[in-house]
Amino acid sequence: MLGREKRIxxxxxxxxxxxxxxxxxxxxxxxxxxxSSGKKFFLRAAPSFxxxxxxxxxxAKPYMPYRAGYVPDEMQIxxxxxxxxxxxxxxxxPYLVFFCEECDARLSLNFNPMITTELLICxxxxxxxxxxxxxxxxxxxxxxxxxxxxxVYGLFLLGVLGCLFYVKRFLSNxxxxxxxxxxxxxxxxxxxxxxGAKRAYLRESNVFGAELLGTRFYIYLAEKTSGELKFSICxxxxxxxxxxxxxxxxxxxxxxxxxxxxxxGKAAVLAVNRTA
Numbered sequence: 001m002l003g004r005e006k007r008i009x010x011x012x013x014x015x016x017x018x019x020x021x022x023x024x025x026x027x028x029x030x031x032x033x034x035x036s037s038g039k040k041f042f043l044r045a046a047p048s049f050x051x052x053x054x055x056x057x058x059x060a061k062p063y064m065p066y067r068a069g070y071v072p073d074e075m076q077i078x079x080x081x082x083x084x085x086x087x088x089x090x091x092x093x094p095y096l097v098f099f100c101e102e103c104d105a106r107l108s109l110n111f112n113p114m115i116t117t118e119l120l121i122c123x124x125x126x127x128x129x130x131x132x133x134x135x136x137x138x139x140x141x142x143x144x145x146x147x148x149x150x151x152v153y154g155l156f157l158l159g160v161l162g163c164l165f166y167v168k169r170f171l172s173n174x175x176x177x178x179x180x181x182x183x184x185x186x187x188x189x190x191x192x193x194x195x196g197a198k199r200a201y202l203r204e205s206n207v208f209g210a211e212l213l214g215t216r217f218y219i220y221l222a223e224k225t226s227g228e229l230k231f232s233i234c235x236x237x238x239x240x241x242x243x244x245x246x247x248x249x250x251x252x253x254x255x256x257x258x259x260x261x262x263x264x265g266k267a268a269v270l271a272v273n274r275t276a
Contacts, residue, residue: 001173002260004087008207011176011186012103013218013234018091019101020080089114108177110205113163170200172207172260188222188230189240189274190247192255192267201259202229209258212250217243228270244272 002008007016075095083090084098092114099106167173176184194202201208206221208231217239219231233240247253252269 001167001171006260007174008172008209008218008234009100009102009105010107010172010174010205010207010220010234011100011105012236013207013239014100014102016107016174017101018084018098018107020077020084021097021099105176106178107174108181108183110173110175110183111163111167111171113160113167170206171203172205174207175205185222186220186232187273189233189244189272190219190231190269191271191273192229192231193270194224194227194229195268196254197229197257197265197267201262201264206259207234208264210255212243212246212253212255215243215246229267241274244274247272 004016004018008014009016075093075097080096080098083093083096090096092109092112094112094114097106176186178184202221202224204221204224208219208221210217210219218234220234221229222232223230233243235243247269252272254266254268256266257264
């Protein structure tokens with residue numbers, strides 16, 4: 001996952017500059033509203049590790065989480081703008097909603113390791129209450145329970161750091177989603193062979209760079225089967241047709257793939273689909 005100066009949009013293939021929902025619109029994706037004070041907020045579905053359609057119930061609608069008093073979880077749009085300016089770890093805020101500045105596609109993180117911190121908070125009470133009770137007992141018992149609590153928290157911290165390393169090294173991590181945060185799987189125009197490419201980087205939702213006869217373009221890995229990789233070409237319909245014609249005119253040549261500045265091998269073109 002690259003820094004903001006080098007990211008590529010999985011939809012349009014242009015430099016990805018993230019923007020918050022526009023403040024001048026009364027309703028955005030049926031989820032923006034004004035409060036009595038005039039401040040605008042954006043409501044979103046409950047935070048999760050991945051967009052909702054990765055779960056078994058593909059057609060299940062996500063639910064809107066409620067805090068105490070049945071007030072929906074929400075984030076002020078000005079707060080989203082501030083987080084997007086900060087970038088870095090701020091981009092992993094689970095209530096952040098953003099769009100591509102170039103093509104206005106709504107995007108989401110495909111994997112958000114910071115959700116793990118919410119699980120850590122959930123463990124605080126079941127670990128803290130016995131720890132406070134242990135204060136009434138001898139020093140050895142206190143030390144034992146404290147070591148158990150510190151071990152659990154330490155393992156969670158290592159898990160978060162490990163997930164962040166995985167995301168930074170192996171994932172593009174931006175995917176198109178609909179108004180319910182459900183993953184959109186685009187139609188695929190290009191089918192490549194898995195042979196010749198480094199499997200560690202062949203993750204669904206990754207964006208790869210390719211070049212053919214001096215023309216550079218980007219492809220989004222939408223579906224992965226046992227022997228084939230199905231890609232959507234990033235860009236508008238005119239750009240897609242141009243790339244497909246170029247591939248057809250070179251007799252379905254091999255494509256040298258690049259992932260975030262790293263050469264990851266070559267993949268033979270198996271099929272093109274100009275009707276997608």
